[in-house]
Amino acid sequence: xxxxxxxxxxxxxxxxxxxxxxxxxxxxxxxxxxxxxxxxxxxxxxxxxxxxxxxxxxxxxxxxxxxxxxxxxxxxxxxxxxxxxxxxxx
Amino acid sequence: xxxxxxxxxxxxxxxxxxxxxxxxxxxxxxxxxxxxxxxxxxxxxxxxxxxxxxxxxxxxxxxxxxxxxxxxxxxxxxxxxxxxxxxxxxxxxxxxxxxxxxxxxxxxxxxxxxxxxxxxxxxxxxxxxxxxxxxxxxxxxxxxxxxxxxxxxxxxxxxxx
Numbered sequence: 001x002x003x004x005x006x007x008x009x010x011x012x013x014x015x016x017x018x019x020x021x022x023x024x025x026x027x028x029x030x031x032x033x034x035x036x037x038x039x040x041x042x043x044x045x046x047x048x049x050x051x052x053x054x055x056x057x058x059x060x061x062x063x064x065x066x067x068x069x070x071x072x073x074x075x076x077x078x079x080x081x082x083x084x085x086x087x088x089x090x
Numbered sequence: 091x092x093x094x095x096x097x098x099x100x101x102x103x104x105x106x107x108x109x110x111x112x113x114x115x116x117x118x119x120x121x122x123x124x125x126x127x128x129x130x131x132x133x134x135x136x137x138x139x140x141x142x143x144x145x146x147x148x149x150x151x152x153x154x155x156x157x158x159x160x161x162x163x164x165x166x167x168x169x170x171x172x173x174x175x176x177x178x179x180x181x182x183x184x185x186x187x188x189x190x191x192x193x194x195x196x197x198x199x200x201x202x203x204x205x206x207x208x209x210x211x212x213x214x215x216x217x218x219x220x221x222x223x224x225x226x227x228x229x230x231x232x233x234x235x236x237x238x239x240x241x242x243x244x245x246x247x248x249x250x251x
Contacts, residue, residue, distance in 0.1 A: 054114040063123045 008077065011043075012084045019043045026070065026077030034068035050082045057083075094125045102128070109135070 008025035016023070022032030023043050040046050053059040060082075061075040070078065094102065099116040102124055106113045109131045113124055214221075237247050 049119055052114050052117060052120055054112075056112060056114070059112065059114070059123070062127070063120070066123060066126065 004080070005077065008081050008084075011081050012088060015089055016043045016047065016085065021046055024078050025081035026074040026079075027068075031068040031070055031074065038067055040067070046078075047082060047085075050079075050086075055083065055086065094128055 005025055007023070011019070011023055011025060019042070020032065021027055021035050021040055021043050022029060024046060027035065027046075035041075035046065040049070049063065050060055053063060057079055060079050061072075064070045064075050064078060094105075097105070099121070102116050102121065103113070105128055106116075106124055109128065111124075111127055111131060113127075114120060116124055
């Protein structure tokens with residue numbers, strides 16, 4: 001991931017609080033809706049899953065692909081976003 | 091083979107450790123993922139076990155080693171055969187290289203066709219068309235040099251001044 005999107009920058013700049021799941025980089029409307037249907041309605045719930053998977057990239061990518069059908073780029077963007085957020089705030 | 095779904099969380103965790111799969115705690119949200127990973131790994135392990143091989147613990151290592159060796163050799167050989175005729179123009183007329191004994195004007199197309207036939211379908215680091223293109227460019231360049239130099243050996247296109 002050479003460059004980060006605006007969404008990524010905004011997300012990692014502050015505590016996520018009650019931000020919705022589609023505030024995460026890589027998660028748009030469609031993926032966001034699919035995650036919400038599974039109960040991941042807030043960004044912090046996805047964060048919870050990220051932490052339970054021990055912040056492992058491969059596991060998190062696999063999980064994201066299985067739960068909402070994210071492609072490789074979307075997986076990478078979401079992972080990078082959460083990892084950087086954790087580096088700053090966790 | 092008991093269904094993974096009926097196993098307890100602890101049993102799933104033990105299986106993950108047994109197969110050496112990196113994992114976190116087995117909870118509601120992670121369980122389906124780990125079950126899927128175990129299923130894939132078990133299927134792969136089953137395939138390697140059916141291969142006739144001596145009693146060994148690490149089948150995966152064995153398989154990896156074999157593929158690594160077979161992949162390496164074709165690439166190294168092909169690279170040399172591709173480079174050799176290019177860097178030494180004299181080799182064009184010796185029978186050792188593919189089929190460059192034909193007169194120079196035919197080298198460009200005839201040699202190119204033979205080269206393509208020799209390499210049908212094998213994994214390459216550099217795509218075939220790139221090799222082909224580089225070869226054509228260099229062959230054309232050398233042909234240009236040949237026709238513009240006074241070579242006593244084989245140059246039917248001698249200019250009559």
